[in-house]
Amino acid sequence: MSTLAAPPTTDPIPDLRAAVEGVVAGPGEPGYDRAVPWRLDVEVSPSAVVLATSGDDVSATMRVAAAHGLTVAVASTGHGALPIDESSILVHTASLTGCVIDPETRTARVGAGVRWQQVIDLAAVHGLAPVVGSAPDVGVIGFLTGAGVGPLVRSVGLACDRVRSFDLVTGTGEQLHVTPAARPDLFAGLCGGKGTLGIVTSVEIDLLPIAEIYGGALYFDGSDSAAVLRAWRRWTADLSDDVTTSIAFLQLPQAPDVPPPLAGRFTVAVRYASVGDPDAAEAELGPMRAVATPVVDTIGVMPYRDIGAVHSDPVDPMPAHERHTLLSELTVDAVETMIEVAGAGSGSPQAIVELRLLGGEMARGGAADAFCHRGAAYSLLTIGVLVPPVADAIPAHAARVIEAMAPWSTGGEFPNFSPAADPDSLARCYDEETRAWLAALAEEHDPNGVLRVGHVVRTPRV
Ligand SMILES: Cc1cc2nc3c(=O)[nH]c(=O)nc-3n(C[C@H](O)[C@H](O)[C@H](O)COP(=O)(O)OP(=O)(O)OC[C@H]3O[C@@H](n4cnc5c(N)ncnc54)[C@H](O)[C@@H]3O)c2cc1C
Numbered sequence: 001m002s003t004l005a006a007p008p009t010t011d012p013i014p015d016l017r018a019a020v021e022g023v024v025a026g027p028g029e030p031g032y033d034r035a036v037p038w039r040l041d042v043e044v045s046p047s048a049v050v051l052a053t054s055g056d057d058v059s060a061t062m063r064v065a066a067a068h069g070l071t072v073a074v075a076s077t078g079h080g081a082l083p084i085d086e087s088s089i090l091v092h093t094a095s096l097t098g099c100v101i102d103p104e105t106r107t108a109r110v111g112a113g114v115r116w117q118q119v120i121d122l123a124a125v126h127g128l129a130p131v132v133g134s135a136p137d138v139g140v141i142g143f144l145t146g147a148g149v150g151p152l153v154r155s156v157g158l159a160c161d162r163v164r165s166f167d168l169v170t171g172t173g174e175q176l177h178v179t180p181a182a183r184p185d186l187f188a189g190l191c192g193g194k195g196t197l198g199i200v201t202s203v204e205i206d207l208l209p210i211a212e213i214y215g216g217a218l219y220f221d222g223s224d225s226a227a228v229l230r231a232w233r234r235w236t237a238d239l240s241d242d243v244t245t246s247i248a249f250l251q252l253p254q255a256p257d258v259p260p261p262l263a264g265r266f267t268v269a270v271r272y273a274s275v276g277d278p279d280a281a282e283a284e285l286g287p288m289r290a291v292a293t294p295v296v297d298t299i300g301v302m303p304y305r306d307i308g309a310v311h312s313d314p315v316d317p318m319p320a321h322e323r324h325t326l327l328s329e330l331t332v333d334a335v336e337t338m339i340e341v342a343g344a345g346s347g348s349p350q351a352i353v354e355l356r357l358l359g360g361e362m363a364r365g366g367a368a369d370a371f372c373h374r375g376a377a378y379s380l381l382t383i384g385v386l387v388p389p390v391a392d393a394i395p396a397h398a399a400r401v402i403e404a405m406a407p408w409s410t411g412g413e414f415p416n417f418s419p420a421a422d423p424d425s426l427a428r429c430y431d432e433e434t435r436a437w438l439a440a441l442a443e444e445h446d447p448n449g450v451l452r453v454g455h456v457v458r459t460p461r462v
Contacts, residue, residue, distance in 0.1 A: 012068040012089060013048050019060035022053040022095055034092045037078025041319035041386050042421070044081060046073065046090035053095050055201045059173035062199075062450050065089050071453040072171070074199045076113055076139030078317075080146070082420045082454035091199055093141070098202065101126060106207045107164060112141045112200055119205075120305050128207035129304045131159040133416075134311035141200045146416030147192045147371040149379065151215070151273045151310040154244040154360025156208060160191035161365040164204040171198060171446025184368065189441050192370035192430075194415050196442050196456040214281035215273035215310045216298035222266030222344035224292035225249060229343070231291045232270060232355075233335045241360035242276030243284055246311070248354040249342055253385070257315065261295045266344045272299055273310050314351075319386040323398035324417040325409045325428075326376035330355070334408045341404045342382070349390035349397055352383040370438055372431045373412045380405055381417055420455045430457060 016024040025031035026048050034051060035044045047070060052058050065072045071088045075081065084090055096111035099118055103126040108119055117136035123129055133143050133150040148159025156162075166178040168186065176198075178186045189197045220228050232247045239245065247270050254263045270288050274281035278301050285299065298309060327334070340346060342353040356379040363374050382401050384394030402409075413428040430438065438457040452458050 010068050011047070012064050012070055015064045015067065016048055016050060016061065016089070019064055020050055020052070020057045022057050023051040025049045025051075034094060035075065035084075035090050037075065037081030038317045039078055039081040039320055040317050041321070042078070042081040042083055044075070044078070044084045044090065045086060046084050046088045047086040049090045049092055051095050052091050052093060052201075055167060055169055055175045058091055058169040058199050058201060059175055061089055061091055062169060062171055062173040065450050066172075066448045070450075072199070072450050073453045074195055076142055077115060077137065079135070079138045080142050080416065080420060084453070088453050093139075093201075096201060101128070101207070103128065106209070107204055108207055109202060109204050110140050111202050112139075114140050116140055116143065117308070120307070123207050124211070124303065124305045127209060127211040129210040130205055130207055131156050131162050132307060133159070134308070135313035135315075136308040137315060141203060142194075143416065144203060144205070145190055145192070145194045145200065147369070147414065148416065149356070149358070149362070149414060151246075151271065151307060152213070152244050152275060153356075153358065153362045154239075154241050155275045157361035157365040158371065159205075160369060160371065162206040162208075163191065164206060166190050166200050167202045168198045168200055171442075171448060171450040174445070185437075185441055186445070188368040189370050189438050192372070192415055193438050193457065194455055195451065196438055196458075197445060198451065210275060210304050212301055212303055213273050213275055213307065214278040214299070214301055215271075215307070216300060216302060217272065217296075217310060217312065218270045218288060218294045218299060219250075219262055219296040220268050220270075220292050221295055222268065225266065225268035225344045226339045228268045228270065228288075228291050229335055229339060231288060233330050233332070235287050236330070236357045239357070240276065240284060242281065243272065243274045244357065244360070245273070246271045246354055246356040248352050249344075249348070249350070251348070251351055253351075259296060267295060271310050273307070321384045321386055321394045321398060322417065322419065323382045323402050324413050325380050325402050325405060326373055326412040326414070327355075327378040327380055327405065327408045328376065328410045329408055330378050331408065334405065337404050338401075341401050349393040350382045350384045350401075352381070353401065354381045354383075355379070356381075370430065370434050371415075372429070372434050373410070373414060376410055376412060379414065379417070415455070418455065426455065426457055
């Protein structure tokens with residue numbers, strides 16, 4: 001391995017200010033608070049925050065960091081925040097806000113500071129749609145580089161399957177236009193490899209001709225939750241690929257953005273999104289609507305721009321705890337286990353315990369990429385909000401859920417749902433072969449180890 005000896009760490013701010021056009025902020029200075037992430041539980045206190053205005057700013061930051069023996073981390077919204085200390089400079093992409101839609105080629109060129117809702121709204125004017133996740137206020141690049149599993153994943157595949165090119169700055173500060181033809185290895189590594197290979201400054205993506213979907217959610221009372229989950233298991237066994245669905249045990253707080261019938265009680269949500277004919281979609285949903293009387297039923301034809309309403313994920317920043325695993329199957333025993341450990345009356349302190357049905361186009365797509373989970377059948381995710389009185393109970397309970405479901409787990413994790421602070425989780429995100437080629441590429445393009453921070457795949461240092 002060609003790692004150079006690190007120079008002693010020294011204050012990078014004067015050199016950054018000389019080299020970078022965007023704002024450079026040290027602790028306590030205006031702009032530094034951009035580092036505060038959406039995930040309020042994560043400590044982010046870099047030696048400096050660089051509000052990059054261009055690829056040149058990112059390149060210059062890489063070079064200054066190398067000269068000062070520092071690493072460089074990247075953040076946009078902080079939805080997937082990593083713990084960052086003073087040994088890193090944080091490149092914040094909030095100023096890279098360009099978003100240009102080309103209705104002729106059905107593409108969008110999107111800057112690294114853009115959130116999905118902006119792309120959705122601009123594309124919708126032309127009856128077009130990007131492939132997005134459950135929460136449209138998540139950042140475009142963080143989601144895409146983690147592969148991106150959304151509420152239409154069975155019909156349209158992963159978000160990374162729709163990327164045409166990335167503009168990348170490597171750890172040496174080199175700026176590369178990465179396409180499947182020109183740089184197939186880097187392109188594959190950026191599709192699933194998160195920030196391992198560098199900082200993406202913009203991306204070109206395909207848009208799909210989807211103006212409306214038939215979607216939303218059925219919410220049932222907690223007393224019906226066991227029956228609803230049992231029925232959902234049977235129903236998901238042979239759904240058409242037009243349909244994507246997930247189910248979530250919810251314990252939502254009394255809060256202004258939570259509809260009163262769902263606040264302060266245990267409910268179960270069946271999320272549903274179909275790109276097929278609305279009448280056929282309604283008929284396919286029929287068995288779930290018949291299981292019990294919903295407390296709230298939001299399912300119908302909706303404009304694509306409202307796709308965030310399918311999951312209705314939390315919007316406001318919060319201290320959260322997540323655990324996640326992928327399942328190879330959902331048997332009768334798996335469902336009973338889940339009811340016992342996380343259902344109504346189980347004492348679960350989690351705000352959300354969710355199962356997503358996978359398969360369909362996700363299983364078929366992807367010739368070469370760093371995403372290793374196309375064969376997974378279901379995704380399981382727990383989300384707890386770290387506030388009293390439940391905060392202390394959340395991590396141990398989440399571990400119990402994952403352990404209880406282990407007999408049906410593939411052992412894998414989506415890079416986007418994997419705990420960023422846990423280095424062991426990389427082995428659950430990427431198989432051995434993928435880790436080996438990603439690490440080799442990372443060493444080739446970042447021999448000084450400037451990007452060795454957070455959830456990145458690297459060759460261990462000797
Ligand atoms: C409420 C909520 C709902 C979610 N729903 C889904 C979902 O449905 N499907 C799904 O797949 N994921 C989902 N996620 C996970 C989300 O996609 C990841 O946390 C993602 O990393 C967020 O990206 P960000 O840029 O917004 O976050 P940030 O915290 O700003 O960035 C997180 C990481 O993304 C990478 N990254 C960000 N910007 C760049 C860049 N310019 N270049 C290179 N790497 C970069 C880095 O590794 C960075 O550490 C959800 C998260 C939340 C909180």
